Amino acid sequence: MSLLEFRDVTVDYASNEGPIPAVRGVTLTLERGEVLGIAGESGCGKSTLAATVLRLLPANAKIGGEVMLDDVDVLTMNWGKLRTVRWAEAAIVFQGALHALNPVQSIGDQIAEPIRLHKTAKDVNARVAELLQQVGLPASRAKSYPHQLSGGQRQRVMIAMALACSPDLIVADEPTTALDVMVQAQVLDLLTGLVRDLDMGMVLISHDLGVLGTTCDRIAVMYAGQVVETGAALEIFDQPKHPYTKALAGAFPRVGDPTARYAPAGLPGDPPYPGDIPSGCAFHPRCAIAIEACATTTVELVGGVRCIRVGA
Amino acid sequence: MILSTRDLKVAFGPVRAVDGVDLDLGAGEILALVGESGCGKTTLARTLLGLVKPTAGTVSFEGKPLDYRKLKQYRRQVQLVLQDPLGALNPRHTVYDAVAEGIRIHKVDRQAGRLGRTDGGPQGDEQELVADALSRAGLRPPERFFLRYPHELSGGQRQRVVIAGALVLQPRVLIADEPVSSLDASVRGEILGLLLKLREELGLTVLVVTHDLGLAWNIADRVAVMYLGRIVELGPTADVLQSPQHPYTQALLSVVPDVERTEQIVLKGEPPDPARIPSGCRFHPRCPVVMEACLTTTLPVLTPDAGHHTACLRVG
Numbered sequence: 284m285s286l287l288e289f290r291d292v293t294v295d296y297a298s299n300e301g302p303i304p305a306v307r308g309v310t311l312t313l314e315r316g317e318v319l320g321i322a323g324e325s326g327c328g329k330s331t332l333a334a335t336v337l338r339l340l341p342a343n344a345k346i347g348g349e350v351m352l353d354d355v356d357v358l359t360m361n362w363g364k365l366r367t368v369r370w371a372e373a374a375i376v377f378q379g380a381l382h383a384l385n386p387v388q389s390i391g392d393q394i395a396e397p398i399r400l401h402k403t404a405k406d407v408n409a410r411v412a413e414l415l416q417q418v419g420l421p422a423s424r425a426k427s428y429p430h431q432l433s434g435g436q437r438q439r440v441m442i443a444m445a446l447a448c449s450p451d452l453i454v455a456d457e458p459t460t461a462l463d464v465m466v467q468a469q470v471l472d473l474l475t476g477l478v479r480d481l482d483m484g485m486v487l488i489s490h491d492l493g494v495l496g497t498t499c500d501r502i503a504v505m506y507a508g509q510v511v512e513t514g515a516a517l518e519i520f521d522q523p524k525h526p527y528t529k530a531l532a533g534a535f536p537r538v539g540d541p542t543a544r545y546a547p548a549g550l551p552g553d554p555p556y557p558g559d560i561p562s563g564c565a566f567h568p569r570c571a572i573a574i575e576a577c578a579t580t581t582v583e584l585v586g587g588v589r590c591i592r593v594g595a
Numbered sequence: 596m597i598l599s600t601r602d603l604k605v606a607f608g609p610v611r612a613v614d615g616v617d618l619d620l621g622a623g624e625i626l627a628l629v630g631e632s633g634c635g636k637t638t639l640a641r642t643l644l645g646l647v648k649p650t651a652g653t654v655s656f657e658g659k660p661l662d663y664r665k666l667k668q669y670r671r672q673v674q675l676v677l678q679d680p681l682g683a684l685n686p687r688h689t690v691y692d693a694v695a696e697g698i699r700i701h702k703v704d705r706q707a708g709r710l711g712r713t714d715g716g717p718q719g720d721e722q723e724l725v726a727d728a729l730s731r732a733g734l735r736p737p738e739r740f741f742l743r744y745p746h747e748l749s750g751g752q753r754q755r756v757v758i759a760g761a762l763v764l765q766p767r768v769l770i771a772d773e774p775v776s777s778l779d780a781s782v783r784g785e786i787l788g789l790l791l792k793l794r795e796e797l798g799l800t801v802l803v804v805t806h807d808l809g810l811a812w813n814i815a816d817r818v819a820v821m822y823l824g825r826i827v828e829l830g831p832t833a834d835v836l837q838s839p840q841h842p843y844t845q846a847l848l849s850v851v852p853d854v855e856r857t858e859q860i861v862l863k864g865e866p867p868d869p870a871r872i873p874s875g876c877r878f879h880p881r882c883p884v885v886m887e888a889c890l891t892t893t894l895p896v897l898t899p900d901a902g903h904h905t906a907c908l909r910v911g
């Protein structure tokens with residue numbers, strides 16, 4: 284039994300112009316003790332997919348497929364059950380979490396909130412102190428307010444909150460995007476250490492394939508709401524097959540690589556708006572190796588790659 | 596030298612944000628200024644832009660120290676580039692207005708023609724300057740972009756508009772503070788490529804402030820590593836990034852994700868409060884290879900020449 288399973292998950296946002304398909308049939312699994320990375324440019328549906336795990340989507344979102352958390356479908360759970368699942372079985376560290384803390388409440392009180400709600404510890408203060416230590420902050424920090432902390436420290440507080448009710452699964456949505464490289468390394472070290480020590484599972488979302496490549500066990504690369512490549516993390520980072528993954532990997536050069544010197548690699552254009560997805564392979568208008576057939580052939584995920592030009 | 600600093604210090608009360616920096620920027624050079632958050636990079640950049648007055652020391656442009664009573668001319672020569680996702684563009688302004696803003700602020704003197712044309716109608720001048728800046732920034736044909744709004748553009752195009760806004764005053768120097776850090780990977784390469792192209796075509800000098808060493812490897816001629824208000828390592832990019840001498844530079848490099856998974860040196864904590872700069876080598880409390888002498892020996896400010904220099908007792 285997997286910790287988390289997405290089975291053909293779809294999400295459509297209702298809009299005036301009709302449904303907007305932000306996630307278009309994603310199937311992925313995550314085991315305990317494992318870190319699954321989700322890569323892709325902004326707008327590819329990463330956050331939307333992540334939010335399905337706890338059904339934390341706005342009212343105009345319609346979810347399809349199954350999201351199995353410990354073999355129970357989150358999408359069919361009643362509200363009461365869902366409430367206990369949130370925080371206690373799975374917790375999300377959100378993108379932009381740096382602004383998610385309440386500025387007028389001490390961080391100790393904020394970490395205590397889910398513990399009180401779920402009554403998961405008798406001595407709340409002791410639990411808060413333990414959590415702060417787990418994320419590398421002195422217990423005395425409980426009395427601080429968010430503005431007294433650095434960006435990296437606030438991100439640690441968010442992680443402490445996510446851990447508060449000892450979930451089995453953590454979903455971290457761009458947890459390091461606004462942080463500098465050293466703080467990023469510290470936060471990633473912390474997260475992967477926790478996954479290992481507490482035998483949890485983690486879904487880590489980032490647009491930085493390098494971060495995922497060195498932190499995760501497996502990676503799924505998303506484009507226009509679909510997985511276009513999936514496999515072992517280092518392989519995807521080091522030997523990407525899909526032209527989209529190649530472009531993402533090329534954008535973060537290896538220091539010392541002579542071919543990247545004075546030659547930054549980019550990928551012009553933007554991912555398509557989900558209300559207006561190109562026919563055939565959704566990536567074909569931006570693809571360097573597209574052929575005519577790419578504009579018309581619906582492409583399946585074969586051997587972990589969704590591309591008719593790969594392995595053909 | 597187009598831009599130099601000597602013994603530059605900027606303090607906010609007890610906070611010594613920039614604490615003795617000698618730096619020379621040659622014409623047409625791309626220099627990357629790297630370091631963790633809080634090391635004083637933005638303060639140094641703002642001081643070079645003339646937005647912050649030094650507490651001590653000098654900033655010189657083409658050999659002449661800045662006259663802080665007459666900065667208008669200078670400000671035009673040295674332009675700031677921020678990143679669009681952090682609010683560089685006003686969503687309610689058209690591309691034309693966004694780019695023309697600089698001209699209007701600086702009330703470019705059409706007769707004097709310091710910024711290009713001396714002929715043409717009153718509107719014509721501004722329009723031509725805007726069109727020229729947009730096409731330099733790779734938005735062609737420029738007229739097609741005049742009346743568009745930021746939300747109608749791709750991420751890469753929006754960042755190009757920001758750069759066009761800096762180019763319209765025909766500056767000699769661009770100072771780009773984290774120009775791509777929150778942009779998508781795909782856009783990042785596109786924008787870095789544009790900076791290289793501008794250097795080639797216009798001879799622009801560029802100072803890029805970044806914590807991204809991959810970016811420095813992509814485009815910089817030289818790298819200056821800043822720690823707690825000082826440059827602690829300075830030199831040609833290949834030397835600094837391939838044979839880093841300072842333990843701080845070595846640590847920064849070790850945490851850049853790479854496929855070889857080289858041993859990471861993850862430093863503990865964050866740079867200390869610049870109101871209480873440690874004695875001796877300012878890096879000693881976090882240094883993995885600290886020696887007794889590092890606690891007490893004061894290190895000199897690095898020579899700003901083209902060589903490779905390191906402020907560390909263990910080196911040289």
Ligand SMILES: Nc1ncnc2c1ncn2[C@@H]1O[C@H](COP(=O)(O)OP(=O)(O)O)[C@@H](O)[C@H]1O
Binds near residue numbers: 297303305556
């Ligand atoms: N509440 C919403 N209503 C309509 N469209 C939305 C909503 N939230 C997100 N979208 C659209 O869904 C797509 C995927 O968004 P998101 O999941 O945030 O992607 P990512 O996290 O990869 O950047 C985007 O095109 C976005 O504009």
Ligand SMILES: Nc1ncnc2c1ncn2[C@@H]1O[C@H](COP(=O)(O)OP(=O)(O)O)[C@@H](O)[C@H]1O
Binds near residue numbers: 611868
């Ligand atoms: N206007 C200011 N007043 C007081 N302290 C400041 C001011 N601007 C910057 N600082 C402090 O100076 C130090 C360097 O900041 P900054 O130049 O922004 O560094 P960086 O850009 O490397 O992150 C920080 O400790 C910061 O808090």
Ligand SMILES: [Mg+2]
Binds near residue numbers: 329330331378456
């Ligand atoms: Mg997102």
Ligand SMILES: [Mg+2]
Binds near residue numbers: 633636637638
């Ligand atoms: Mg800064």
